[in-house]
Amino acid sequence: MTPQRERARVGERDVVVIGGGIGGLATSALLAREGHRVTLLEKRDQVGGRAGSWEQDGFRFDTGPSWYLMPEVIDHFFKLMGTSAAEQLDLRKLDPGYRVVFEEGFDTVDVPADREAVTKLFESMEAGAGEQLSKYLDSAEDAYEIAKKRFLYSTFQSFLPFFRPDVLKRLPRIGSLLLQPLQSFVEKRFKDPRIQQILGYPAVFLGSSPFDAPSMYHLMSHLDLDDGVLYPMGGFTTLIAAMQRVATAAGVDIRTGADVVSIDTDARTPGRSPLDRRSATVRAVTYRAAGTTTTVDADIVVSAADLHHTETTLLPADLRTYPEKYWEKRVPGPSALLLYLGVRGSLPQLEHHTLLFTTDWRDNFGRIFGRETSVPSPASLYVCRPSATDDSVAPEGHENVFVLVPIPADVTIGRGGLERGGDARVEDLADAVIGQISEWAGVPDLAERIVVRRSYGPQDFADDLNAWRGTSLGPAHILKQSAFFRGSNRSAKVDNLFYAGSSTVPGIGIPMCLISAELIVKRLRGDTSTGPLAEPATG
Structure with a gap:
């Protein structure tokens, strides 16, 4: 009996997971826990994907997600791994949950943390x-x-x-x-x-x-109004570190700086079922790292990378379930202008989470999602000040400020950079946004107090994360892109090729990406139930 057949008999297989974001980390951890030999390949030098971390001059910024919602889903993942969110993270409930600043005519509203108060x-x-x-x-x-x-x-x-x-x-x-x-x-x-x-x-x-x-x-x-909003002390980088920790403990081989260039296949005779159109099966994954090309054998491949990139770049045209013509009819979620600002002095005008809403709501969203897109001005936007809760994210006497401005998924808007080093259009937008926050929140000297400034634009999402059209999130959750209308988590052309992450079911966000990893386990088990997997018994 060959080693491959022996592995198939006992259920242990060689699995390669592409992409070390939330979906990829969770998938690799759960599959290793199932008993498979798992290699995780991440293009960047650190895992986390959109949920990354960046440090400068004593400031530590979460580069993406900052709302800790659906805590039971996150805890469920850790319990499947034999631990819990309480053991891995120091979670604090925010009260108020967030502040809302309106463009004109209304006072600022603080949204409290419990239903009765709301x-x-x-x-x-x-x-x-x-x-x-x-x-x-x-x-x-x-x-x-x-x-x-x-x-x-x-x-x-x-x-x-x-x-x-x-x-x-x-x-x-x-x-x-x-x-x-x-x-x-x-x-x-x-x-x-x-x-x-x-x-x-x-x-x-x-x-x-x-x-x-x-x-x-x-x-x-x-x-957010019933359950409330939590925050992991130390930032969301602590969630990534905990996921990496449990994945490594389960035996996952994590390789960073590994840029995948192809999913390699062997020919296969399609099954008798008319639904089985798979004419190939996965054989290996090839990646480049430090100028060297390496091929990793695989019985199963799970791509948690952007689905458009996976399908149109890593597979030949005849093996694509979702070719370019499919994407021409899809609706991307928004991209974003992100700002990471280190600010001297205190900012009591901002809560941990602060939302700025424009009066003309329909126009704001129409510019982002309409047929003819443009950047809203002024824009509805989101500001996170984690230093309101966590002293570790900024030097003493300073504030850590993260800004997210939803804008069209359009890479021509450009790249960001450090200390005004981004493309002119991105930096001009950043100036306007800083001015808007300064005026609306009542911080007249905000621009003068900024000691660290980094911007991030749609082209950065495309370059760093291979994000389709530079979207910051993934395909939008409209009706025709939700639930069973969303991209499947299994290739229709290549056997043993699966998908996880925000591009596929169930969708966008940290909890959804964790669930997408669990769905891979259910696929491999042949489990068609609709509830979460049973958690292991604790002693």
């Missing part, structure tokens, strides 16, 4: 809105629970689980939630524009607009 806040903003919010959040919680039980953890290999009584009795409501935009759903229940914006903005976390995202995603309000 209900009182909404009632103070609009008569009857407190009672309406209670109904809204009950609906959001129900939508979240049914999504978690039947949709988020499904590979969509079988639709039989959807004919369960709990789904069937909700079908009319589910249909309505899928067909009605989130903005319309909110407008029917609340008239105050501030409340509409607070409830509609979470669509951006899904790479979409409240005018395009299905109202099913009102479930997001359950996450």
Whole structure:
């Protein structure tokens, strides 16, 4: 019996995971825990992907995700690995959860950390809105629970689980939630524009607009208004470090600086089923590192890299499930202008999380997602000041400020750089954004107090992360790109080639990428259930 057949008999296989972001780290860890020999290849010098870390002059910046939502999903991943989020991270609940600054005509609003207080806040903003919010959040919680039980953890290999009584009795409501935009759903229940914006903005976390995202995603309000917002002390880099730690302990061979150039295949006779069009099977993955080309044999390949890059760059044309013509009809999520600012002195005008909302909401999103795109000016944007909670992220007497401005997915906007070293258009946008924050938040000398400045633009997302069209998140969560309409996590042309990360099911965000890793395990087990995997018993 050959070694390969022996491995197949006992279930142990050689697995190569491409991409060391959240999805790739989680996939490699879970598959190693399953007993496979796993090699993780990451193009950059550090793992984390969008959830990276950058340090300069005593400041430590999280380069991407900064909202710790769906904590039970993150904890579930660690429990599958034999530990827990509580053992790995020092989590703090933020109160207020976040601050909202409006363009004109309204006072700043601090959104508190518990439902009762939020209900009182909404009632103070609009008569009857407190009672309406209670109904809204009950609906959001129900939508979240049914999504978690039947949709988020499904590979969509079988639709039989959807004919369960709990789904069937909700079908009319589910249909309505899928067909009605989130903005319309909110407008029917609340008239105050501030409340509409607070409830509609979470669509951006899904790479979409409240005018395009299905109202099913009102479930997001359950996450921040019911559950609250947490923060891992030390920053999100501590989450990446913990994931790397458990992956390494499980036996994963992590190789950074490894730029994958091809997924190598052997010919295969397609199966008898008309659905089995796979004419090839994976054989190896080839990558370049430090000028040397290396090939790693593989029985299974999981690409957690950008799906467009995987399909159109790493595979030959005849083996692409999603060729360029597929992407021509897809809608990207937004790109972003990111700013990493080290600021001298204190900034009490900003909370840990602060949102700045423009008055003309429809125009703002229309410029980002419309047929003719442009950068909104002024823009609705997000500011994170982690030094409000965590002294370790900035030198004493200074503040750490991260800014995210959703802009069109357009690489021609350019690259960013250190200390105004980016492309002119990106730096001009950065100047405008700093000026906007200064004016709206009441920090007149903000620009003069900046001692570290780095910008990051759409071309950087494309260069560093191979991101399709320079999107900062992935394909937008509109109806035709959600659930079973999203990209499958298995190649239709190449046997034993799978996909994880934000490009595939279930979608965008740290929790979704963790679930995407779990779906790979379910695929390999032949598990068509719709719930999360059972956690190992603890002694």
